[in-house]
Amino acid sequence: MHTNRMRSRARQAALILLTLACGLGPTGCACMHNSHASDDLDALRAENLELRQTLESTRQALEASDSQRSSLESRLADAGSVSAAATASAAPIGANTSFSQIEGVETVAGGGSITVRVPGDILFDSGKADLKKGARSTLTEIAQVIKSDYADSTVRIGGHTDKDPIRRSRWKDNLELSSQRAMAVQRHLRKQGVDAANMYSAGYGSLRPRATKKLSRRVEIEVVLNE
Incomplete structure (x- = not known):
């Protein structure tokens, strides 16, 4: 149980x-x-x-x-x-300035200035820095334009040569020759009434060549435009 x-x-x-x-x-x-x-x-x-x-x-x-x-x-x-x-x-400015009316020169503009390129063969004999007779009339026309249109502008004058070394010249090298040529142009512009205080000159020798030797031999007259 x-x-x-x-x-x-x-x-x-x-x-x-x-x-x-x-x-x-x-x-x-x-x-x-x-x-x-x-x-x-x-x-x-x-x-x-x-x-x-x-x-x-x-x-x-x-x-x-x-x-x-x-x-x-x-x-x-x-x-x-x-x-x-x-x-x-x-770009070349052609007929846009009075400089373009001068025979034998090239006029270009850029960077706030107008540059008149005068061939060296027009201005000087080979290896010399004395102006040719025909060159004086060209530079006189340039001076007249500067006085009438750019009287208060700075004018920079640069002499340039080709790369060929000097053989028969009173100048020891292209740099000295280009400097003397720039000063010759400056003196003529001053005689024609361009303000000497506004002008400066310098020689560059062959440091700034152009496409050919002929184009490299030149004097450039740069007119700085006043703002």
Whole structure:
């Protein structure tokens, strides 16, 4: 009898445990399921936030790139305009000044000045710095234009030679010869009434050659335009 009573109590305890397990089982599973769902939702929210931040950064970078491109395009356009203007101003100006009416000279403009190029063969004999008779009339015409149109302007006179070394001359080298030629032109312009205080002369020898030897032998009279 005692054994039967113990077996009955064991069955009751088992039934109680089974009942508790059945009651708690579904609730426990539901809680675990809800916990996993909450974690997944938090992860999705974090990923969504990260994607939004990346999208915003990309948008800002694109806007900055567009702004930089517009700025570069504007600068390129401005540079093109300046280059075109500089090219136009450096071109031979032909009949745009009174200097162009003087026979045998070339007139060019650029950098705020007008330069009259007088061929050396018109002005001097080979290896000499004395003006030819025919050169005086050309320089006199140049002096008249300076006095009438550019009386207050600075006048720079530069002598130039070719690269051939001097063989028969009183001057020791091309640099000295070109300096003497520039001074000879300056003296004649002064005699014709050009203000001596506005004139400067220098010799460059063969340091600034042109395309040919003949073109390299020259005197350049540069009139600096007053602003």
